[in-house]
Amino acid sequence: MPLLTHSLLSLVLLPALAWGLAALWIQAPGGHWLRLVWMGLWAASVCAGLASLWIQHRYAVPARWALAAAAVLLAGWWISLTPSNHRDWADDVARSLTGSAQGAVVTLHNVRNFDWRSTTDYTVRWQDASYNLDTLQSVDMALSYWMGPAIAHTLVSFGFADGRHLVFSVEIRKERHESFSTVGGFFKQFERSIVAAEERDILYVRAGPRGERLFLYPIRMPQAAMRQLFLAYVDSANRLADTPKFYNTVTANCTTLVYDMVRPIVPGLPMDIRLILSGYLPEYLYRHGGLDTRQPLDVLRARADITQRAAQAGPAADFSQRIRQAD
Template sequence: MRGKAGRWFCSLACGVMLPFTAAAFWYSTILPDWLRIGLALLFPAFFLVCLLWGGKIRLTGCAILMAGFWGWYLTDPPRNDRIWAGEYAVPADARVDGTIAHVSHIRNFTYKTETDYKSAYYDADYDLDRLSGMDLVTSYWAGDAIAHVFLSFSFSDGRHLAISIETRRQKRFSYSTIAGFFHHYELFYVTADERDLIGVRTDIRKERVYLYHLQLAPATERRLFLSYLAEIHALNTQPRWYNTLTDNCTTGILQRADARWRYRLDWRVLLSGYTASLAYDLGFLDHRDNFATLQNMSLIRRPEGSRPDADYSREIWENRP
């Protein structure tokens, strides 16, 4: 009986590991590429051989292969020294001195097309005592269920700082949604001017973008902004892996906000297109209208042929609730 249970467990484990190891190696950052592709093909093949073999070889082979795979996967380190795609090449940094936040390398690209742009960055100081609001941005690029979610911080002097938790993509790879489930992307906080970060979505990619003003206590807004700045600084020396399920654009916001686990596990976190409705139910959005009405009013409508210019932030807030 014990032998049958062992064989059953081994077969189940190897069956699960076949596709997982193939994908993990295929989407890994191993160089050279021939080694990455070879491991993606050969490692699952070894599991398959163990499944077909009998006796102690099956158990021993499965154990060795699983120990070898997890030994590599769990110690595979994220890095900051790769050859990055242009939009992720220069990370922001931040430090706080008293009530002044010094933010460097704020992205401010000018786009002709999504792939044809002029790179530009600037440094700026922000007075924490002038932090006046926080806005939730949801950008839809794949139907109603999936959206990219990020925050923009407003200051009483009229400036805005948008921060988006994203995948840091290498230049040699094209974007893949599936790759985000494995060690493929490092975590990256795009810290940018609204003209860049929101404008590229509304005017260049033609995505459906909503801008919601969050109703939070000033102390909460300040704590969340400082948490973002601390993480931006930490990632410069302590890189982390992005993960579509556990460490993505939406879970990152909830983690920075110290949200309770029951909110982090809400189905609307995984299906990020419904994150704004979750914020509404939690009382973080204006309740003078029902959510459908608020959502309709929060849609950013841009004239045909618009390009984000210096007045972009003012323009997108005109007639917004």
């Protein structure tokens, strides 16, 4: 029995060692060298605890107490890391989206409409805008591929009868000195942000200055469901403005949070690994009737590739019309 117990405890401690080292490397205060000190102390505590399970000596009990104390301190520090809406944010996520509805008209504050010349050269523009949900005509899913075929950023664009298209995007809210990190997204490095932006801003910057591959898929959705999804985004943005939350690479990312909003609208929509491997979302949507199943998926995918049209259109006023024109 002690052998089984010690083996199980060892299997728990080894992942805990790795998790603690990663968390301390990404989040521990005090600069590079002090982070290494915290990591060394945690590693020494875990290794001493492991050794005490398998090697009986007079320091076994103190080693276990030291490990317990280190674990309590690490857990307490981790719990103390709380999200904030008040940091030195990067320009593209500097403002919080909020909105209110009066009947069918929704007024949004802090809609992004930047002019991008490069990833570092741009004109900052935030605006307030109103949208009549009675004139909502379409929903498109944009997928922006930046790290191989399995990983894509998911955006949702709402089209209105007057020709306007508004995109919602769940993104990391990075500080001015930060850049995206998949690993950091597991360890409370980033707050969560919902951005509403003009297509000429948020789609162009990905296909143009960032050089990402961009696809735009028309989604089959009743008008009532479109309205519900639009309002769900606004409600989520309002709640984030009041109560900040952390982004998480797996559990609270650009795709899983959309799924959380769609699930009450489309009951029975199943969980799927493709909600994590979002590059394969078209296959998921096609299987569950979200795309036009009268055409093969390969045909839909080829039509959806707007990378070249979006990059060539630039931040033009008629960007949305240009990217929807067939070659």
